[in-house]
Amino acid sequence: MVSPLPLCGDTRSGQGRAGESVTLFIAIYPPQRASCIMQGFLRQAVDRDSVAVRKIMRPWTEADPSVSEALDVWFRDRAPESARCTVLEVDKTLRAACLWNTDQAGQVNLLGLGAAAEAAEAGIDTRLLRELILEWVQGGTVTANVLAAPTLPASIFHCLRGCGFFFEGRSAELGPADRPSVRLRKYFLYRTIHQDELIGFLQELMTSFGYEVRREGPGFRYRAREEFRRPFLFAQWHEITVSGSDLVVHPPARILDWYELETLFYPLRICGRDERPLFLPMEKKRAEQLMDLSQHDPLQKSLFEASGECQERVLRLNNLTYSHPVGGSAIRKGLPFLFYVNKIGVVGAAKVEDAYLDEPDNVCRKLQEIGEIDSQDVHEQAATAGPRMGMVQVITYQWYQAFSKAVSLEEIRGIDPSFNPQRTRLVSSRLFDAIVARGAS
Numbered sequence: 001m002v003s004p005l006p007l008c009g010d011t012r013s014g015q016g017r018a019g020e021s022v023t024l025f026i027a028i029y030p031p032q033r034a035s036c037i038m039q040g041f042l043r044q045a046v047d048r049d050s051v052a053v054r055k056i057m058r059p060w061t062e063a064d065p066s067v068s069e070a071l072d073v074w075f076r077d078r079a080p081e082s083a084r085c086t087v088l089e090v091d092k093t094l095r096a097a098c099l100w101n102t103d104q105a106g107q108v109n110l111l112g113l114g115a116a117a118e119a120a121e122a123g124i125d126t127r128l129l130r131e132l133i134l135e136w137v138q139g140g141t142v143t144a145n146v147l148a149a150p151t152l153p154a155s156i157f158h159c160l161r162g163c164g165f166f167f168e169g170r171s172a173e174l175g176p177a178d179r180p181s182v183r184l185r186k187y188f189l190y191r192t193i194h195q196d197e198l199i200g201f202l203q204e205l206m207t208s209f210g211y212e213v214r215r216e217g218p219g220f221r222y223r224a225r226e227e228f229r230r231p232f233l234f235a236q237w238h239e240i241t242v243s244g245s246d247l248v249v250h251p252p253a254r255i256l257d258w259y260e261l262e263t264l265f266y267p268l269r270i271c272g273r274d275e276r277p278l279f280l281p282m283e284k285k286r287a288e289q290l291m292d293l294s295q296h297d298p299l300q301k302s303l304f305e306a307s308g309e310c311q312e313r314v315l316r317l318n319n320l321t322y323s324h325p326v327g328g329s330a331i332r333k334g335l336p337f338l339f340y341v342n343k344i345g346v347v348g349a350a351k352v353e354d355a356y357l358d359e360p361d362n363v364c365r366k367l368q369e370i371g372e373i374d375s376q377d378v379h380e381q382a383a384t385a386g387p388r389m390g391m392v393q394v395i396t397y398q399w400y401q402a403f404s405k406a407v408s409l410e411e412i413r414g415i416d417p418s419f420n421p422q423r424t425r426l427v428s429s430r431l432f433d434a435i436v437a438r439g440a441s
Helices: 049-055 058-063 065-077 117-122 124-138 156-160 195-208 256-263 284-290 300-303 360-366 375-380 409-415 429-440
Strands: 019-029 039-044 084-088 093-103 106-113 144-148 165-172 182-187 193-194 211-214 219-224 238-243 246-250 253-258 268-272 277-284 313-316 319-322 336-341 343-356 392-407
Touching: 049 058, 049 065, 049 093, 058 065, 065 084, 065 093, 065 106, 065 300, 084 124, 084 195, 093 124, 106 124, 106 156, 124 156, 124 392, 193 195, 195 211, 195 219, 195 238, 195 246, 195 268, 253 256, 253 284, 253 300, 256 268, 277 284, 277 319, 284 336, 319 360, 336 392, 336 429, 343 409, 343 429, 360 375, 360 392, 392 429, 409 429
Parallel strands: 019 106, 106 144, 193 268, 277 336
Antiparallel strands: 019 093, 039 084, 039 313, 084 093, 144 182, 165 182, 211 219, 219 238, 238 246, 246 253, 319 392, 336 343, 343 392
């Protein structure tokens, strides 16, 4: 059965290169005091991880023997050409594990995902899956699929939906030997859609999904085509309309958030009229609490050369920072922004998950729960005049991508000679795109 427009759940908590496909197995180990965990390590699984990985994978190996066979192959051969097993280690404990391999189908196939309740609440499973999605984007992946047993915990499906996977169908169980499964899929769209193009984009999207589409006024109606419906089911019309800058889906009447679409089809970017990305400067001390900066120092590269499959990559688990208040209502969920580290340059980009104003003392208390904090720096970021006087802007973010090289202030001024990085500001889309292009080169 074809369902109405597939919308992902709450995500707060160009073409890609074809020819590569990945099979992924993920599971999560229950974290301990997850709210205090600030740093993890992503690395390849080794022999000592075998027992923990197999314990984590048990729900999947019991439902599908091929998962157990794939684990056997990995721990026996550890051949990257057939599979890779990546684990997430926090506090010297294995929290998550992913086993994936490639074929020639040109897509990613996820054959398992599991998470303990504690890990799901801490968001470690979602963070791991998003790190993998970022990796797949670098490889130009076009689609990712998952087949899951319908009896698996609901938290697994919530994690998948929060990362942009949506329901595409369920197999029937009509015989004693049948093994029913639920299919979900994520599409990767490597393009920028402007606000004025959204309705046309969605209409083309629904047509490609096999819906019957009827244009009406500034919006359109859609329903599952009769030939694609299951027996004894009838499809009602759904409608997407425009209200100001909002897209409204009904029934039921609700706003379709741009960030929801960007997550479904990440790395899709939606650009509003006159929208300007955020430029966020910070000192190196604060930046080191949020990201690994070693790769941006050319003098340290020789210390971090690849030396085998056990090489670790630091993963900062704190996705919260602060700044001088700027932008007001222009700081929407999903707005892209740049991380500028003083005396280094722009080191990466991310998307705003949430932004709000708070008093410096409250910000300090919140940040002390997740790590060290420079109280003086927080207070210095407070506005000194205007309606936001005495307030600090708090920003949570997702989809952080480190640049392959830092973009220095000299390079930025080569694009815009008048640019000044001393305070948080909004920048033009042209400058943002130019910096991202420099950082990826």
